[in-house]
Amino acid sequence: MPHSFFRASDYQLSRRASVIAFLALVSFMILAVALAKLAAPPNAAPARPVVTARGPLLSADGRILAGGPLQARRYPHGSLAAPIVGFVGASGGLEGAERVYDGRLARGEALTLTLDTRVQAAVERVLEDAVRRTDAQFASAVVMETRTGNLTAMASVPGFDLNRWPQVPPDRWRNRAALDEYEPGSVVKALTVAALLNEGRTTPDTVYDTPMWRRYAGATINDIVPHPGQLRTRQILRYSSNVGMTRLVEDVPPEVLHRYFSAYGFGRPVRLGLPTGDGLLRDPEDWGALSQATMAFGQGLTVTTLQLAAAFNVLANGGRYVAPRLVVGAPTGSRAVLSRATAASMREMLHGVIDEGIRAKAELPGYHVGGKTGTAQVAVDGRYSGEVFSSTFGGFVPAGQPRFTVAVMVRGAKREYQGSQLAAPIFRDVTSALLSLHAVRPDPGP
Structure with missing residues (x-):
């Protein structure tokens, strides 16, 4: 009889310890989520890449020689007047008009060259x-x-x-x-x-x-x-x-x-x-x-x-x-x-x-x-x-x-x-x- 009582008591103590540990883990997770929410700025949105606007380069006959934002600059006429038009890198113009007029183009201004594409x-x-x-x-x-x-x-x-x-x-x-x-x-x-x-x-x-x-x-x-x-x-x-x-x-x-x-x-x-x-x-x-x-x-x-x-x-x-x-x-x-x-x-x-x-x-x-x-x-x-x-x-x-x-x-x-x-x-x-x-x-x- 004493031996049987001892084993039951031991089982109850073990079960209580498991419950207490589980409750502690849940409490910790709830606390971590709450702290994360407090640390995040209100209404935070997923990060998106910054797109830098840039003015177009045009020809006198109205064609787009260079267009699009800095990160996706495109040259529709390929090699036409390439040394004059120039090109851009990650931070701005590197050659040609893209470099010389980088400030104006970076402000979104359009620049028209006297060139006739024909x-x-x-x-x-x-x-x-x-x-x-x-x-x-x-x-x-x-x-x-x-x-x-x-x-x-x-x-x-x-x-x-x-x-x-x-x-x-x-x-x-x-x-x-x-x-x-x-x-x-x-x-x-x-x-x-x-x-x-x-x-x-x-x-x-x-x-x-x-x-x-x-x-x-x-x-x-x-x-x-x-x-x-x-x-x-x-x-x-x-x-x-x-x-x-x-x-x-x-x-x-x-x-x-x-x-x-x-x-x-x-x-x-x-x-x-x-x-x-x-x-x-x-x-x-x-x-x-x-x-x-x-x-x-x-x-x-x-x-x-x-x-x-x-x-x-x-x-x-x-x-x-x-x-x-x-x-x-x-x-x-x-x-x-x-x-x-x-x-x-x-x-x-x-x-x-x-x-x-x-x-x-x-x-x-x-x-x-x-x-x-x-x-x-x-x-x-x-x-x-x-x-x-x-x-x-x-x-x-x-x-x-x-x-x-x-x-x-x-x-x-x-x-x-x-x-x-x-x-x-x-x-x-x-x-x-x-x-x-x-x-x-x-x-x-x-």
Whole structure:
């Protein structure tokens, strides 16, 4: 009997202990839940990723070049104008307009560029075909409205897809049209002749002795295109005579030519908003007779394609320099460089350069243009290469009353590298697209 009582009592004590432990656990859990509710802020919602609004980048013809929030930025036109548009990273703009105008876009402002997507696409297509056909290293071109300075196209090829920018080598991101500096070659002869005409130091029909080669300032200056032994100024341009240019600049004070080159915009950056190259224009005190002659025909100074377009636009625009403009509504400026009479005379002569020399290569039937080609050896490892060239063209259309100024540069073509073979046909195809898009009627003549 005592033994049986002891076991029952032990069982009851054990059961009470289990109940007490269970109740303690439940109490602890209730207390933990209550504390968690007290610690949480009232009406707390599940955490969501922060979406940063960003203004769109638009083209002048109303297309969206970049749109969407920072974390999901999209570029509907892919590679179109990629170095100009640029791209963003996690914290903001990294390249191009996305970087330069990051503050405005981050505030949600829309930004409209002067680019016309139809013109930009046409220029990029023409450049891509030329680079592929000649196995060139790269190319750039600028199309500028003559009166306003608005850039309707600024192309650098090869480009890249903005939606896949991390997969592309960084040199593809480069806005070559505005940044790359190079010796332009004979295209500069037109600008030199314009300066000397404006100074009254020559006339279109002044005659000069022009053998195929000449010793000048201790060097031998050669011509490539066969020509008569005497040339008028307009023919010096027509035959692109280096010897003729030495005659033109002989005894001209360096300060004179330097003043005009500077007024054309050489040696100074274009105030575009995006980064631009300065180019090289040495002080006139550092010029000698030979360096002045070589600069007169495009060696010994460097320019960008954007600078070249703005300089040729002086000839197209009645002698006034108009600052190139990339953002709609941005301030612009202009300055007088040449007289209207000088500019008109240059347009007439440059029309002759095309019609009497390379009409089929630079001009569409029924239309008239003005312009000048250039071919320059590229300095490689401190010496001019016999294999690497820059092919250039500067011109305007229509010749009589220009509406557009175009500059072209192709570097390192393996074949057809002469300016007349390569840059001039690019100009022709670009102006063909312009004339078609703007429904310009055939031109009876300047």
